[in-house]
Amino acid sequence: MESLAYLARQPILDREGKIFAYELLFRDSPTSDTAVIASDLLATAQVLENVLNSIGIQNIVGTRKAFVNCSRNMLLNSMFKLLNPKYFVLEVLEDVEVDDDVVEAIQKYKAQGFEIALDDFVFNSQFIERFQPLFSYVSYIKMDVVENTPEDMEKAAAYFKAKNILMLAEKVEDEDTFKRCAAAGYDFFQGFYFARPELVTGEKIDATSSAIWRLLKLLRERTTFDEFCNVLENSPEVAANLLKFVNADSQTHCHVNNVKDAVAWVGMRHMQEWLMLMLYARRPQKPQR
Numbered sequence: 001m002e003s004l005a006y007l008a009r010q011p012i013l014d015r016e017g018k019i020f021a022y023e024l025l026f027r028d029s030p031t032s033d034t035a036v037i038a039s040d041l042l043a044t045a046q047v048l049e050n051v052l053n054s055i056g057i058q059n060i061v062g063t064r065k066a067f068v069n070c071s072r073n074m075l076l077n078s079m080f081k082l083l084n085p086k087y088f089v090l091e092v093l094e095d096v097e098v099d100d101d102v103v104e105a106i107q108k109y110k111a112q113g114f115e116i117a118l119d120d121f122v123f124n125s126q127f128i129e130r131f132q133p134l135f136s137y138v139s140y141i142k143m144d145v146v147e148n149t150p151e152d153m154e155k156a157a158a159y160f161k162a163k164n165i166l167m168l169a170e171k172v173e174d175e176d177t178f179k180r181c182a183a184a185g186y187d188f189f190q191g192f193y194f195a196r197p198e199l200v201t202g203e204k205i206d207a208t209s210s211a212i213w214r215l216l217k218l219l220r221e222r223t224t225f226d227e228f229c230n231v232l233e234n235s236p237e238v239a240a241n242l243l244k245f246v247n248a249d250s251q252t253h254c255h256v257n258n259v260k261d262a263v264a265w266v267g268m269r270h271m272q273e274w275l276m277l278m279l280y281a282r283r284p285q286k287p288q289r
Helices: 039-057 056-061 070-076 100-111 124-137 150-161 173-183 211-222 223-235 235-245 259-266 268-280
Strands: 002-014 019-025 065-070 088-092 115-121 140-144 166-170 189-190 198-205
Touching: 002 039, 002 056, 002 065, 002 173, 019 039, 019 056, 019 189, 039 056, 039 065, 039 070, 039 198, 039 235, 039 268, 056 065, 056 166, 065 173, 070 100, 100 115, 100 124, 115 124, 115 173, 124 223, 140 150, 140 173, 166 173, 198 235, 211 223, 211 235, 211 268, 223 235, 223 259, 223 268, 235 268, 259 268
Parallel strands: 019 065, 065 088, 088 115, 115 140, 140 166, 166 189
Antiparallel strands: 002 019, 002 189, 002 198
16 A cells, blocks of 8 residues: 655755755644654654655655654664665764664764764763763764854854864754854854745555564564565565665665565565564564464
């Protein structure tokens, strides 16, 4: 069954006013300007499913970067291994608890070529102390102009630029704020002053949770490649999503037109991560037994 996939994108501009990247945002309705987010995990999973399986990253950002929100659960569950680091910047949410597990996950993503951003940073001793273990891996700090005073915006720019971290001012809503941040040395800017989030849509093929659970169960039972592919071929909605996912980045490989080649390209281990992403993007349900 087909339905509409949608998300929003908001441009991130450089000092010359050119689009450097987009932040990809969850939308729970094709007509809403904002979204009520009950779960960061659910929101990010739905954004990524729509990007990977329905719309395609190149159709959303072209050759630019895509900033995506990262909850603690998604960092630790390896969901972002499915993404192409050429496009995606992992934006660590401000409420993530930083411990050894998170640091290890960030180290692995950095080693895979991902750039890391810290979202909604507030320049105070509490934030600095909490996120200090990540500073050596971070490429961007996103400073919220609403939550920080003009003085703190300036102090933050000097503090982090000394660490070779690029600075992004977000929620910029007027020319005075833009000029003040530019004068302080900010590299990038995001907010209603430049553009409101734009809705992006695509056709979505809905796969049932029961079909996804059945395939996950096979993987956990260490099924054979052929048996897994046979079951997948008999789950047409899941198979269609897989082919769209594999063929979404046309610059990576030749077009794949059958399930076995698609599974071979993804790999059995990453198939579990892809299926889990689809499961996270659905409202919680109990697994089928």
